Amino acid sequence: MLADDAATAADLEVPVTLLDADLPLPSYAHPGDAGADLVTTVDVELAPGERVLVPTGVAIALPDGYVALVHPRSGLAARHGLSIVNTPGTIDAGYRGEIKVLLINHDPVEPIVLRRGDRIAQLVVQRFERARFVPVADLPESVRGSGGYGSTGGFGPTNEQTKETSQ
Numbered sequence: 280m281l282a283d284d285a286a287t288a289a290d291l292e293v294p295v296t297l298l299d300a301d302l303p304l305p306s307y308a309h310p311g312d313a314g315a316d317l318v319t320t321v322d323v324e325l326a327p328g329e330r331v332l333v334p335t336g337v338a339i340a341l342p343d344g345y346v347a348l349v350h351p352r353s354g355l356a357a358r359h360g361l362s363i364v365n366t367p368g369t370i371d372a373g374y375r376g377e378i379k380v381l382l383i384n385h386d387p388v389e390p391i392v393l394r395r396g397d398r399i400a401q402l403v404v405q406r407f408e409r410a411r412f413v414p415v416a417d418l419p420e421s422v423r424g425s426g427g428y429g430s431t432g433g434f435g436p437t438n439e440q441t442k443e444t445s446q
């Protein structure tokens with residue numbers, strides 16, 4: 280059973296429709312948690328390496344200027360290798376459809392069995408900035424410059440599985 284998430288008047292109000300009345304609203308396990316847990320409405324078994332788009336029974340209407348991000352749950356990742364292909368998934372403010380989660384089983388050997396009502400992911404609601412992309416000839420200088428992808432050090436050479444395309 281989920282703990283009472285103790286919503287307060289200070290919390291952002293987000294209208295939700297439950298497409299499956301027997302399952303719960305997204306719910307925070309503890310006060311102060313960033314992620315509200317989402318459940319699967321279906322039983323599903325993921326073979327090793329398999330990905331499945333799983334329904335959550337929830338549709339929301341975020342206010343303009345907000346986004347909801349669908350993150351994996353670390354316990355399921357650590358214990359079973361369960362993650363999300365497109366992590367974090369982006370729920371746009373204008374989206375009124377059912378939130379779905381593209382789960383993947385990263386375990387090389389064991390299948391993962393999920394039951395209807397299991398908590399499979401967590402939704403983090405955030406404000407965001409819209410950018411006005413302004414073309415310029417030269418970007419302002421910075422200390423980092425164009426160094427990236429391990430420019431500050433790492434361990435070992437790049438694995439040959441990492442392919443890079445050149446122009």
Ligand SMILES: O=c1ccn([C@H]2C[C@H](O)[C@@H](COP(=O)(O)OP(=O)(O)OP(=O)(O)O)O2)c(=O)[nH]1
Pocket residue numbers: 349365367368369370371372374377378379380381
């Ligand atoms: O994990 C996710 C990610 C997205 N969506 C929904 C909400 C989101 O607003 C919409 C579109 O997502 P996104 O923009 O990431 O996908 P796209 O491939 O760019 O699709 P579109 O062309 O519809 O924008 O799909 C989900 O239900 N779950």
Ligand SMILES: [Mg+2]
Pocket residue numbers: none
């Ligand atoms: Mg899109």
